[in-house]
Amino acid sequence: MGKTKIGATTLIYPMPTTLVGADVDGKPNFLAIAWCGVANSQPPMVSVAIQGHRYSLKGIRENMTFSVNVPSVDQVKEADFCGIRSGADVDKVVACGFTVFYGQVEAAPLIEQCPVNLECRVVQMLELGSHWLIVGRIEETHVSDECLTDGRPDVDKVRPFLFVTQPRPRYQAFGDTIARAFNVGREIEA
Amino acid sequence: MGKTKIGATTLIYPMPTTLVGADVDGKPNFLAIAWCGVANSQPPMVSVAIQGHRYSLKGIRENMTFSVNVPSVDQVKEADFCGIRSGADVDKVVACGFTVFYGQVEAAPLIEQCPVNLECRVVQMLELGSHWLIVGRIEETHVSDECLTDGRPDVDKVRPFLFVTQPRPRYQAFGDTIARAFNVGREIEA
Numbered sequence: 001m002g003k004t005k006i007g008a009t010t011l012i013y014p015m016p017t018t019l020v021g022a023d024v025d026g027k028p029n030f031l032a033i034a035w036c037g038v039a040n041s042q043p044p045m046v047s048v049a050i051q052g053h054r055y056s057l058k059g060i061r062e063n064m065t066f067s068v069n070v071p072s073v074d075q076v077k078e079a080d081f082c083g084i085r086s087g088a089d090v091d092k093v094v095a096c097g098f099t100v101f102y103g104q105v106e107a108a109p110l111i112e113q114c115p116v117n118l119e120c121r122v123v124q125m126l127e128l129g130s131h132w133l134i135v136g137r138i139e140e141t142h143v144s145d146e147c148l149t150d151g152r153p154d155v156d157k158v159r160p161f162l163f164v165t166q167p168r169p170r171y172q173a174f175g176d177t178i179a180r181a182f183n184v185g186r187e188i189e190a
Numbered sequence: 191m192g193k194t195k196i197g198a199t200t201l202i203y204p205m206p207t208t209l210v211g212a213d214v215d216g217k218p219n220f221l222a223i224a225w226c227g228v229a230n231s232q233p234p235m236v237s238v239a240i241q242g243h244r245y246s247l248k249g250i251r252e253n254m255t256f257s258v259n260v261p262s263v264d265q266v267k268e269a270d271f272c273g274i275r276s277g278a279d280v281d282k283v284v285a286c287g288f289t290v291f292y293g294q295v296e297a298a299p300l301i302e303q304c305p306v307n308l309e310c311r312v313v314q315m316l317e318l319g320s321h322w323l324i325v326g327r328i329e330e331t332h333v334s335d336e337c338l339t340d341g342r343p344d345v346d347k348v349r350p351f352l353f354v355t356q357p358r359p360r361y362q363a364f365g366d367t368i369a370r371a372f373n374v375g376r377e378i379e380a
Contacts, residue, residue, distance in 0.1 A: 003307070003332040004341075005293075010228040010236065011306050011331050011343055012206050013260055013350035014364065037227025038200040039239050042320035046200065047237055049229050070203050076368055080375030095380035103195075116201050117193070126314060128325065130232035135316070135323065141201050142193040151194075153201060153356040160203035161368060162352060166343040169372055174204065175365035178266055178351060182359055185270030190285035 014162035017079050017171060020048055021067035021109040022059030028100045028109030030092055031056040032083030034163040035131070036068060044138040046120060049131040055087040057132065060122065063107035066136060070116035072159045076171050078113075103140050110142060115158045117142040200225075204352035207269050207361060210238055211257035211290075211299040212249030218290045218299030220282050221246040222273030224353040225321070226258060234328040236310060239321040245277040247322065250312065253297035256326060260306035262349045266361050268303075295329050305348045307332040 015034035022029055035049035046068055050057050060066045071079045078096040085092065093100055099112035105119035120136030147157040161171045205224035212219060225239035236258055240247050250256045261269045268286040275282065283290055289302035295309040310326030337347040351361045 002335040003291075003302075004335055004338060006331050006333055006341075006343065008234045008328045009331045010231060010234045010328065011260070011308065011333070012208065012226060012228060012236065012258065013306070013345060013348060014204055014206055014352050015228065016202050016204055018202065035228040036202060037237060037239070038202060038205065038225040039237070039323045040318035040321045041200060044198045044200045045318055046202065047227060047229070047323065049227070068202065070201070073368055077374050077377055080369065080371060080373065081378045081380075082375070084372050084375050085380065090380040092380075095378055101193075112193070116203070118201065123318075124316060126316075126325065128230035128235055128313075131230045133229045133237065133325065135318065138198045138200065141196050141199045143196055143201070145192040145194055148194060149357055151196075153196065155203060155354045155356060158203060162204050162364065163371060164345045164364075165371075166345060167339055169370065170367050171369045171371055171374075172367050173365035174352065174354075175363035177360050177362050178263055179270065179361045180359070181270060181353060181355075181361055182274055183270065184267050184361075185272070185274050187267055188271045188285055190271075190275065190280040190282075 011166060014164060017161060017163045019069040019071055019079060019082055019111060020056060021069060022056045023063060023107035023109060024055060024059035024087060028093055029056050029087035030082045032079050039135050045135055046138055047133055047135045049133050051131055064122040065105050065108045066120050067108040067110050068118040069111045069114035070160050071114045073161050073173055075113060076161060105139050115144040115147040201356060204354060207351060207353045209259040209261055209269060209272055209301060211259060212246045213253060213297035213299060214245060214249035214277060218283055219246050219277035220272045222269050229325050235325055236328055237323055237325045239323050241321055254312040255295050255298040256310050257298040257300050258308040259301045259304035260350050261304045263351050263363055265303060266351060293330050305334040305337040
């Protein structure tokens with residue numbers, strides 16, 4: 001089995017597709033962000049990487065707050081739209097028919113139709129080159145009632161999707177469960 | 191449609207499952223990390239969140255280098271093992287039967303059996319609380335030859351998997367393609 005070097009590239013599978021929200025000049029805007037990860041557990045934090053020229057970044061800087069919304073497969077078209085159009089040119093809330101609500105964090109707009117919504121306050125901003133890496137402390141999580149089972153979020157009801165860049169940019173549904181985590185590895189003797 | 195507040199929690203779907211590699215005291219070790227994301231494109235960078243007490247963190251601090259390996263569904267057992275056991279207690283390379291190789295970045299061990307391997311140099315380390323968020327510049331990417339199509343990485347051959355925490359920790363395969371990215375959103379008129 002050989003290996004081929006393809007140069008320095010950001011080839012991580014999979015990435016989530018999230019809609020990052022910010023109020024810009026007092027109006028809610030949403031940007032599709034796949035470069036989003038968890039950064040810390042105690043306290044809960046998330047990181048998002050945003051290009052320096054993005055319209056939403058202006059709002060995040062102004063307010064030092066933002067939201068992360070996890071869309072379901074029912075919102076794939078709207079999520080893609082929020083990735084290819086700029087809030088400087090179009091009102092994405094109107095175009096996508098989003099119902100916006102707010103929680104406890106000011107200027108962190110949340111999308112009713114997305115099953116999971118995180119309210120965040122900026123704790124760090126790193127200028128890395130093409131992108132700013134923004135670390136936010138998660139202040140509250142909202143989950144659509146129909147996506148809960150026994151009061152807990154249920155991925156089979158959330159029905160999120162994933163983003164893949166190679167060989168061609170596409171969105172994929174989640175597939176079959178292949179193993180229990182923190183469990184299947186016990187089969188290895190050591 | 192109502193919403194329920196479930197408190198501040200790191201609920202992002204999906205997370206990748208990666209094996210982060212580091213030489214610790216001159217020996218390769220691998221840690222399963224789901225909290226891994228892309229941080230920058232120019233130059234390419236990745237972020238990984240690692241708990242402060244982790245054995246691998248010692249090696250990353252020593253050398254200021256690390257690797258990110260993307261396992262396939264064939265390595266789910268080994269990946270899980272690397273998440274539930276510590277390199278302080280067990281030689282994970284031996285236990286998992288990994289074939290280790292090195293590229294151009296010293297002390298960044300790569301796993302032959304994983305279809306995608308990134309070599310990284312640390313550019314930032316943020317102490318956020320329970321975790322350190324480590325940003326690494328990607329210096330080279332290796333892809334297993336049998337996972338290339340026309341010289342490009344092909345996700346259908348890589349066969350990565352994803353990590354889900356809610357409602358119960360599990361690994362899932364990738365499912366069907368539901369839409370082309372940077373394309374399906376054009377159906378929305380604005």
